[in-house]
Amino acid sequence: IRKSQLAYDYYKFSCPNLIPIVKREMLSIFLTDVSAPAAFLRLMFHDCQVQGCDASILLDSSYQTVNSEMVSPRNFGIRKRETIGHIKSILEDECPGQVSCADIIILAAKESVFFTGGPQIEIPLGRKDSTTCSFLEADAKLPAPSITVDELFATFISTGMNIEESVAIMGAHTLGAGHCINIVSRLYEPQPGDRMNFGFETLLRLACPTKIPLTNVTFVHNDVTPLIFDIHYYRDVLMGRGLFSIDSRISRDPRTAPVVNRFAIDQNYFFQVFSSAFVKLSSANVLTKGQGEVRRQCNCVN
Ligand code: HEM
Ligand SMILES: [Ca+2]
Ligand SMILES: [Ca+2]
Numbered sequence: 001i002r003k004s005q006l007a008y009d010y011y012k013f014s015c016p017n018l019i020p021i022v023k024r025e026m027l028s029i030f031l032t033d034v035s036a037p038a039a040f041l042r043l044m045f046h047d048c049q050v051q052g053c054d055a056s057i058l059l060d061s062s063y064q065t066v067n068s069e070m071v072s073p074r075n076f077g078i079r080k081r082e083t084i085g086h087i088k089s090i091l092e093d094e095c096p097g098q099v100s101c102a103d104i105i106i107l108a109a110k111e112s113v114f115f116t117g118g119p120q121i122e123i124p125l126g127r128k129d130s131t132t133c134s135f136l137e138a139d140a141k142l143p144a145p146s147i148t149v150d151e152l153f154a155t156f157i158s159t160g161m162n163i164e165e166s167v168a169i170m171g172a173h174t175l176g177a178g179h180c181i182n183i184v185s186r187l188y189e190p191q192p193g194d195r196m197n198f199g200f201e202t203l204l205r206l207a208c209p210t211k212i213p214l215t216n217v218t219f220v221h222n223d224v225t226p227l228i229f230d231i232h233y234y235r236d237v238l239m240g241r242g243l244f245s246i247d248s249r250i251s252r253d254p255r256t257a258p259v260v261n262r263f264a265i266d267q268n269y270f271f272q273v274f275s276s277a278f279v280k281l282s283s284a285n286v287l288t289k290g291q292g293e294v295r296r297q298c299n300c301v302n
Contacts, residue, residue, distance in 0.1 A: 005288035006124035010103075015095035022104070025087050026111040034227055037112035038176025039079040044109035044282065045172065046078055047102070049155075050138045052285035054130035055101035057138075058084060058298040065301065071135040074142035076216075077179055084108060085298040092296065101298035102127035106282045113278070116175060118229030119271035121278050128292030131301045145182045145244035146191060149253040152246060156277075159284035165277035167250055167259040171270060174233040176226055177219040178243050180208035186245045187211075193249045197240030222247075234264035 011018045029036050047057040050069060058081050061068040069075060084104050091099045103125045114120050143155050156166045186194045187204055188211040196204075207220050222243050223233040233247075237260060242248040250256040263270040293302055 006126045006283055006286065008122060008124050010124070010126035011095075011099060014098040015091065017094060018091065018099060019107075021090060021094060022087060022107045023111060025090060026108060026115065029083060030112075030115050035176065036080060036083070037116045037229075038222075038226070040083075040105075040108040040112040041172050041175055043078060043080055043084070044105050046075060046138075046142060047105050048159075048281055048284070049141050049143075051130055051132070051134060052287065053102050053106060053127055053282055054287050054292060055084075055105060055295065055298060056130045056133040057081065058101055058105075059130075059133040059301065060299045062300060065133050067133075067135045069133050069135050069138040072138035072142065074138055074144070076181060080108075081299070088295075088298045097294055097296065100127050100129045100292075100294045102129050102286070104298070109282070110278070112175075113229055113274075116227060116229040119275050121275045123279055123282055126288055128287040128289075129295040129298075129301075130287060130292055143246070145178070145246060146185055147246050148193075149246075149249050149256055152250070156281070159280045161277050161280050163255055164259050164273050165280065167256050168263065168270060168273040169277040169281060170247070170250060171231075171233050171263065171274050173222040173243070173247060174225070174229050174231070175222065177221045179216060179219045180213035181216065182244060183208050183220065184211055184213060191245065193252060194245050195240065196242070196248060200239075200241040231264055231267050231270050234260050234270070238264055 043057065047053055047055060050056055057069050059065045059068055070078065084101060087104055088101055106123055110121050110123055143151065153163065153166055156169065161169065183204055187208060204220060207218050220243060223236045225232045236242060237247050237251040242251065251260050296302055
């Protein structure tokens with residue numbers, strides 16, 4: 001973990017207005033699209049999970065980068081990539097060549113959590129952007145909704161998260177929604193641990209009536225308050241209303257169930273552990289100092 005190379009005041013001299021500019025731009029995005037915070041939070045996870053937090057997910061397919069990571073089916077439903085590019089273009093006017101796209105992704109995710117009622121998280125900055133991307137690594141490292149609790153731990157152990165933090169970071173599913181393509185397998189080919197509340201299962205079957213989804217548009221909310229960052233995700237999974245198999249499984253596994261139970265009644269504690277998990281996820285395995293580059297445009301290498 002090269003976390004120590006990052007700094008809380010990294011842009012203090014090179015881009016002193018960074019934070020107010022990002023806050024202002026994010027606010028106007030949030031006011032025009034209530035689903036944006038969920039999109040930014042998931043975008044951060046899917047960037048950091050592949051090659052580290054290096055904005056590899058923003059690269060389009062080209063002769064240099066070959067296939068974009070968006071080619072991977074695991075990135076189905078990823079949105080707001082171009083919005084990061086828009087914020088970048090504003091920052092290029094203010095402080096050219098300074099702020100990495102990788103840091104903008106993290107700042108957007110952090111503002112998304114705060115704007116929707118979650119904790120204010122302090123994050124170190126100074127990530128560099130990659131000159132490569134890998135849709136094969138995206139296929140391999142982005143978790144499927146049907147993973148086991150052991151696979152969940154394996155996913156986050158490399159970032160230094162413990163069991164509590166691994167359960168806390170899943171609390172990101174307090175925001176947003178999922179599409180039938182990620183839900184049908186547990187409805188029509190259930191695995192152990194897929195049991196759910198009968199009424200909720202009925203609702204899912206109504207939303208996703210066929211094993212192969214007829215369209216890509218139907219979605220179901222991740223928890224009962226999909227626009228608010230709160231502990232309802234944990235309350236829902238305890239009631240058998242977890243959207244994905246892994247959401248249900250953490251409420252039953254003896255290693256994770258006590259943590260889910262505590263988060264479901266103690267929002268302060270959830271916010272505290274989520275914040276430390278967020279910093280670990282966003283700091284692990286990043287490019288710093290002489291590595292990588294600061295892209296001029298987020299969707300292509302310099
Ligand atoms: C490790 C286990 C995880 C699995 C298997 C998983 C899986 C999924 C799936 C399948 C979707 C629905 C995509 C769609 O159908 O449109 C989703 C949505 C989402 N995930 Fe995860 N996820 C995991 C962890 C995380 C983490 C660590 C974060 C963030 C820190 C996150 C944030 C989100 C958000 C915010 C959404 C809603 C997106 C939207 O509404 O646009 N997830 N996740
Ligand atoms: Ca990446
Ligand atoms: Ca919620």
